[in-house]
Amino acid sequence: MKRLGQEAIDVYFVHGWDRHTPIVDTLATLTDLVKAGKIHNIAWSNVSGWQLQKIVSTAQAEGFVVPVAMQPQYKLLERGIEAEVLPCCLENNISLTPWSPLGGGWLTGKYSAANRPRGATRLGEDPNRGVEAYDIRNTDRTYRILDVVEAIATRHTRPMTHVALAWLLARPGVSSVLLGARDVDQLQVSIDAYDFTLEPAEMAALSFASSNGPLHYPYNFLENWCDIDVWKRLQC
Numbered sequence: 001m002k003r004l005g006q007e008a009i010d011v012y013f014v015h016g017w018d019r020h021t022p023i024v025d026t027l028a029t030l031t032d033l034v035k036a037g038k039i040h041n042i043a044w045s046n047v048s049g050w051q052l053q054k055i056v057s058t059a060q061a062e063g064f065v066v067p068v069a070m071q072p073q074y075k076l077l078e079r080g081i082e083a084e085v086l087p088c089c090l091e092n093n094i095s096l097t098p099w100s101p102l103g104g105g106w107l108t109g110k111y112s113a114a115n116r117p118r119g120a121t122r123l124g125e126d127p128n129r130g131v132e133a134y135d136i137r138n139t140d141r142t143y144r145i146l147d148v149v150e151a152i153a154t155r156h157t158r159p160m161t162h163v164a165l166a167w168l169l170a171r172p173g174v175s176s177v178l179l180g181a182r183d184v185d186q187l188q189v190s191i192d193a194y195d196f197t198l199e200p201a202e203m204a205a206l207s208f209a210s211s212n213g214p215l216h217y218p219y220n221f222l223e224n225w226c227d228i229d230v231w232k233r234l235q236c
Contacts, residue, residue, distance in 0.1 A: 001038075012039040013071055016046045023055055027064040034065050045071035045099070049084025056092050067094055071178065073131065074098035074171075076145050076164055076210040077106060083215060086173055095175035098168060102180075102190070104132030106142065107164035109150060113138060120182075148209040152202050162193040167206045170198060 001007065012033070018026060030042045044055060044067050052070065059066045070089050072081045075098065089096055102108055104122045117123040117134055127134040146160075153160045168174055181187035198206070 008037055009039040011041045011043050011069060013043045013045050013069075017048075017051050023058050024062060024064075027055070027059050027062065031064040041065075041068045043067050043069035043071065043097075046073075047085075049088045052085060052088050052094075053092075056088075056094075066092075069095045069097055069175070071097050071099055073100055074174070075101050075103055075107065075168055076149065076206060077103045077137065077142060078131070079210060079212055082212075083219065089173050094173075096171075096173045097176045097178055098174060099178045100132065100180070101168050101177040102161060102164055103137065104129070104180075106132060106137050107146070107149060107160060109146060109160045111137075113143060122182075145206075145209045148205050152198070152206070156196070158193075158196060159189055161189050162196045163198070163202075163206070165190060165193040166196045166198045167203060169193075170203060 001009065012030065014026065014030070030039070033039045034042070042065050044052060047055070047070075052067075056066055058064070070085065072085055074081050074086075074096065078100075086096070088094075105111065110121060111117055111123065111134065117127055123129060123132065123134050149160050149163045153163045156162075165177065168177060179187060179190045181190065
């Protein structure tokens with residue numbers, strides 16, 4: 001903080017689940033840091049639904065600070081958090097700040113099925129890099145999504161980047177996104193998406209194209225037999 005010239009950290013993210021440290025110890029330490037004025041709010045990243053609920057329930061039971069934000073992977077290409085993590089966030093008033101909102105460049109339209117990436121791009125330098133690896137994302141589903149993104153972008157004379165970010169920012173619980181950029185020009189393109197809003201039909205088309213399909217038990221069972229408004233909000 002001295003090096004950055006800051007007196008406190010606004011939001012401190014714990015970057016995952018610690019299997020070796022009791023959650024009560026982690027929360028106690030974070031609460032002490034809040035009381036000392038070193039940090040203002042706490043948040044978590046990359047945890048499952050049950051882990052996030054355990055963090056929240058433990059904090060509430062023990063009088064510790066409760067997370068205000070969650071940092072998951074979430075985008076048109078990856079909607080897995082909608083099963084458990086996102087409903088947990090909505091129930092507990094925890095905002096989302098998704099990472100990799102453009103899928104490492106996939107949602108900008110820079111990669112194709114015909115040409116394996118090369119050169120000065122994230123996957124050009126390392127095609128096997130992380131969750132956005134070329135062989136993982138190079139699927140029919142990815143290109144179905146990209147086709148819809150491109151069509152909407154063309155209709156509005158906007159970059160595909162704007163369409164992908166507008167969809168994500170309009171999703172329940174999402175308050176901001178974590179942008180990654182290789183240079184200032186890439187960053188500016190993403191920032192310029194701030195004033196772009198998709199029409200309801202366009203949101204629906206993107207959600208349909210990127211849907212994971214019907215989820216089986218217990219989700220389909222709950223949808224048919226119970227009135228769970230929070231869960232149902234995520235399916236459109």
